[in-house]
Amino acid sequence: MVKKADNQIVDTEIARLLLKQRKNKGWTVAELALYSGVSQAMISKVERGTSSPSATILSRLAGALGITLSKLFAEVEQSQNHHILLSRKYLQQFWTDHQFGITRWSISPAGADPEMIKIEIPPQGKLSIPAQAYEHLNGQTLWVLSGQLDLQIDTQAFHLDTGDCIGLTAPADCHLHNPDEKMPCIYIATFSQKKT
Template identity: 25%
Template sequence: MTQRNPPTARRLTQDPHRVRGGREANLEAAIGKEVRAHRKQQKLTVAALSELTGLSIGMLSKIENGNTSPSLTTLQTLAHALSVPITAFLRGFEETRGVMLTRAGEGVETRRDGTRAGHQYNLLGHIGSNASGVTVEPYLITLTEASDVFPTFQHDGIETIYMLEGEVSYRHGSEVFHLRPGDTLFFDADAPHGPEELIKLPARYLSIIAYPQAR
């Protein structure tokens, strides 16, 4: 049985507590706010941006103040001058983001490919197509005396397991990990994986699978 040392602390590439500013309900205002923010971030004056783009100072002022609706060509010119994608100018526009609440005990019991007898899967939520380009499936998995043991799951994506109750030996490829409550296993799901030995039952753990959306 292989046990790895806990990972050393690493600097996060994203601030988990960071929030974006309030979203604009008006498209022109949202675009203008983003254009101004990117211009100032690069320490450019309106006059300097005018020279880079060939757009007049007056037109740039109208765009930044949300007083005009810039054409796609104009946005492309600005994006090129500021070295950002056109979509960077649309981030402040008000849009609907998916959210789903699943109350305690209300997860939908389902079957995944490869599910065996006694493995209870409760899907805790699902958001379809979204701006992130990633699909995430959160499951609550319960193993009991009736559960088969098999290390045969293999699928696309990244999976995270968080142990809630009981103890199991969990295989990933050629390695086996003894999981107790509070333990987390994070792995490439393309390798064969699954519970190999049920040590203390009942066992419950969260399984969160993330993979790219189909295009």
Template identity: 25%
Template structure:
């Protein structure tokens, strides 16, 4: 075997032993959050938000573009552009359209001013509330609340003292997550029992009967997050 061939074969073997190149995401690729939730909708411009409100209320009243344009004394072409967010109408035009739609002009801006709630509660300042478990020594501290959205989220810090008693008749709509912080409990759900210690979690359909069945180590604390659709 010639020296040249030997060198070429040696180079090929060396290539096989080298680790594969790592793949680096480009700056254009979005970061992955690990959540299965869809990305938030792209924020609309003010013109688009106003146009959507006008179209929505026009259709609610059963009016065509031509009929609303005539009632507001604007051209059908202009109204079409307003509804599609292609132009920025004057306040006078918006007032005329709002009057024709029998609605306050402020309502045209409501879609653009959508709330993005955030609730901050300093340590030890959760709101103590009364619930069914209060009667058997369960203390509930509400850790925050959201005003907007279609889903209600109720996060509680629950403390069971030495005087607390078991209670397994909780039952309500929604989904609940329990995360143990301290102590131990046998927690019942839908006829099954789960031994929860610090760091353990339990996610379940809260429409089935549930609650602490046996208080193994007291006192105990755990987070309870309840989620359900608003009416």
């Protein structure tokens, strides 16, 4: 009985989000039917929440509206949990600096506080971050997941091994270096934005 109730809630949210997407495009039900290949009658039932759409129908509707099913379901989850923000692994964005070989992943969901990122520095890789980059933060904490990390914070030097954690409470020029010749260093950084 609980599963049926949960499905009805999800169907209602899907109906609301599909209707919202269609209206955002300025399309009529007939236009969505034309672009998706789903009948007007079925679209009307889905948008009213009186029919639970199959994965095929949902895929066609989402595709025609220019959104992915994963984005649609992420919006459903967010709308059901206003106080919970979720970041699925397969949706997390990453960026690689090809000059230095450093990769940065955005781990935390948008709007989370504190924010969390994962950074990988290749063997013998280096990264310098000026103090100005931290001026809008309340500080940050670095936790080494694997490998080693040498830090120079202003004039102080630190060596971190796997599992070590360091917190920076004020802006400072930071120079990070992976001293290992074979293994990358992977660490997590968490930080909060200053309230304006």
